[in-house]
Amino acid sequence: MLPQDGFLVAAPILPGQREAVQDLLASMNRRPGESDPWNALVPFGKFRKLHFARFVILDDQTLNDLAAYGKTFPNAPLYLAFLGDCDGPARTLLKELAEQAAPGLRRIFAHCEGFSENADLMAWMRTHSVRAAASYVNFSGRTVRQIREEAALHAILAAALKTTPAEETPQQCLSRLRQIVADSGPLVSPPAPAPVLFRLRRLVAGMLAGSAILIAATLLLLTPLILLIPIFLYWLRRLEMSDPVIAPLAQDAHIGALASLEDLDLVNQFSAFGSVKPGAFRGVTLVCILFALNFANRVIYARGRLARIGTIHFARWVLLDGGRRLFFASNYDRSLATYADDFVNKVAFGINLVFSNGIGFPRTRFLLLDGAKNERNYQHYLRRHQIVTQVWYNAYPGLTAFEINRNARIRAGLFDASMTTEQIRKFLALI
C-alpha cells in the first residue's frame, strides 16, 4: 500500500505583484474554476500520482476582526499557496514538479519574496514548505491509478449489464462479467508497494503520536495533573462566554465571486483562511486538537468516512504565521449547500472543536456544543472566511468519493471467488 501525502508551498507575494500573479494563474484555467490539466505552466495531468492540486492566494478577508481583541497584525503577509495531494512521499512529487514544470513554476514564484532567477527551485520550494497540522484522506492508500482503473472497470461492467439476457441467473451473469474482464486483458494493476523507508517513517510517526496521546491522557487522568481539567474548563468557559461572535453577512461581491466557481463538477474545492483567537490558551488548545484530529484521521477515519461524512476526498488544516492564522482546504462532493448542511447537522461538534478557536466563530459551550449548530451565524461565518481558489486541479473529475469507494468494492467482488448467491446478487446490484 502506498499512503498518500500532501505538500504545501507558501510564500508571501511581492508588494504590487498580486494582479500579475492572479493573471498568470488565470491563464492556467480552461474557464474560471476549472484548470486546464495540460496548461503550459504546470501541466498537472502529467503527474500521474497527483490527486488534487491548487494555487490559492491566501487573501485574509477577516484580518480586521482582530480589532475585537484590541489586536492588529501589521504587514500580514499575503501568501501564495501551492498545495497538492499525492501518492507516496510529497518530496518525490515536488522533485518531479521541479524537474518537469520548472519554467512555469519559476514564472509563478518569481512574484514571491525570496525567489530569484537563479534560485534552486527545489530547494526554494522545500524551504517554503509548510507541514499540515492535520490532514484527512478519504481512503488511505488508494492511488490515482487505482481510482482510474477501477472507474474504467466499472464502466465496462455497467456496459456489459445493459445486455443481460432475461433468463440469466446471477451466477451466470457473474461468470459472464468475469469472462469479459478476462478477455479485455489486465484492467487493474496489483496494489503498489510502498517504499520501505517511507512506510517505516509513517509507522514510527503514527506510533509516536499514539503514544504521546496515550501518555498525555494517562498523566491527565491518573496523576494530580487531573486538577488541570477543571482549571481548563473554567478558563475555557470564561473565554467562550466573552469571545465575540463576528458573523455578519459576507459581502455580496465576495459571495458572487465564490459561487461562480462552484458546481462546475460534482466535486468542488473549498479554501478558507482566518485568524486564531489571540492568547496562549486558544493557541495551545488548537494545536492539541489538530494533533489528535490528525491521529484520528490516520487511525479511525481512513476508510471512506470522516465521522458521518463520506463526501470529503482530501482535507488539510495548516497553521501559518507561527500559529496566528489557520488555512483550511478541502475537496468535497456536491455543493456548498450540502457541505454546510453536513457540517451543521452531522458533525457540528467536530467543526466546533477546531474552528471555535478561530476569531468570530458562533458561540460554543465546552468546545463541543452549540457553535455550528447556530446555522444562520455559521453559514455567514463560512462564506466570510472562504477565499477564492485561483487554480484547482482534480485528477478524476466527475467521480464522487462514494463512487470511488463503490468501484473499489466492485473490483474486490469481481475477484472474490467465495461469494454466496446472496452476495453475488448484492454485488451485481452495485454495478
Next chain:
Amino acid sequence: MTQPVTELNDIQGILRSGYGSLPDAVYLLLRVSDRTKAKAWLAAIASEPGESGPAGRVTTAADLSAMQPAALQIALSASGLPALGLAQDIAAQFPRDFRVGLGSAQAEQEGACRRVGDVGANAPAHWAWGTGATVPDALLMLYANSGGLDAVTARVKTEIAGAFDIILELQTSCTLDAAGDRLENFGFKDGISQPELDWHGSRVPAEDDGLAYGNRVAAGEFLLGYANEYGLYADRPLLAPDRDRLGLLAPAEDNPAMRDLARNGSYLVFRQLEQDVGLFWRFLAAQDAASGGTALADLLVGRRLAGGAPLAMPAPQPIAGAGTDERDIRRNGFTFAADPDGLACPLGAHIRRANPRTPDLPGGRQGLISQGLRMLGLRHGGPREDLVSAARFHRILRRGRAYGTFLSREKAMQDEGSEQKRGLHFIALNADITRQFAFVQNAWLMNPTFDGLSQESDPLLGNRLDFPQGKPTSNYTLPLATGPARRLCGLPQFVTMRGGAYFFLPGLRALRFLAQS
C-alpha cells in the same frame, strides 16, 4: 412549547391552504406602471376588514374559516419592492438569493441557474418570462368558484388599470379524478404530500426530537419572523422604529426593538414547467409494453397512477403530522427506511428525491452508546447510509396548479393534442430559498449521485444534460431483488422550464407598510 401562530388575519391564506375548494385560478404577472396608483390599490386590497374599500381584499388565513367564493393573493419580486418605493437600504436586507432572482443574468453568471438545473433547454434564454425585461414586479393570484373567475379577473383588471401593466396572464386548469383529487398533466394526483406547518407550536424544534422523520415542521420554515427548525430566525429586513412612523409593523420576535417587515410573510418560488405528455407516455409504453407504460410510470414517480398510494411500505409507527384520517395516513404515513435498496420504491423515484423522509440520525434513538457511536461515525449501516441529508431542514409547501387541457394517456399515445401546451405552474413557499427550494432542487432532484446512484436525475424533472461533461444524467435504475438492477437509458426531457421568478409573499401589515412608505 413554541409560540403558536395566532396572527391569522395578517397571513395570506395560501400559507394555510391551496384553495382546493376554488377550482378556477389565474395568475397575473404585473409591472408597476404608476407607483402612486399602485400603492393606492395595495392600500385598498390590504385594508382591515370592515374598512370601506373594494370588495377585493387580500384573502387571509383567518378568512379561510368561512367559505370564500373567491380569493386574491399578492406577491412582490425583488424588482417590485423598489418599484413601489421601498428604500434601497431596506430592500438590500432581503436575502441574497431572493435579490439575485431565479433567471437574472447574475443568477446565470454565478451558477444559481446551473445549481437548480436551469441550463440547456431550461436556460433563461428560452423562457417566456422571468428574465431580463420580463421579470415581473408582482404576481397576482386570483381564485374563484367554478364559473366565477371571469368576473373576478375583470374587476381586478379594471382596478389595476393605470397602476400596473399586465406582462402575462397565466391560465390554470383543473382536472379531477373520480375521487375528487386534482391531477397533474401526467395523470398523477398532485400535492398529496405536504409538510404540516406547526400552527399550534407543538414542537420545540431546536431540540433533537427530529431523530425520527416527522411531517410537522416549525412555523419558521415557511413563515418569516418565527423560529425555524434550528430554533433560529431567518435573515430578513428589520427596521428601526423611526422608519415605520405610522407604527404599521409588528416588533420582531427575536429583536423587539426592531420592526419586522417580513413577519407573517414567506418566499414564493414560481416555476412554469411545461410537460410533454405525449413524449412521456410514448417513451414509457415503448419500455414497458405489458402495461402500456403505467407500471413503469408508477416506478418513476414512486406512487401509483391509479389512487396515488405510495410504493413504499407504511411506517410501523405513526408519523407526527402525517395527517389524521385513514386516507392521509395511507398516502403519507411512510418512510423509505424499510426499503434501503429501493426494491419497493426505486432510489431515484420522484417522490423519494423530492422528499427522502430521512431522519436526523439514521436508525433514530437506540440508546445513548449506540447514538454516540453512530454520531462519531464509528458504527453505521453500510456505505450508502447517511448520503442523504435530514429532511426536516429542506421542506417546502407546494401550492401550484396545472395548466392546459388534460390529455389522456390513450390520446397522448396517438400523438393527439401535442400542439397544445400544458404543464404545471409550480409554486413553492419557504422561508429560506437556498436551504429549502434550491436545496431540494440541487441536492436531491437534479443530483446525478443522489443516494448512491450514478448518472441519473429526477425521472420527471431532469434536464438530461451530461453533468459533468461526458457523464450522462439520463439513466434510471430499477433495483431488482433477483440480480443486477435494470437500467433505463436515454430518458428524454419530459419537463421544460418556461419561466419563473422568486417572490416575497408579504403579510398584510407589510403590504400596508409598502403602500404607505
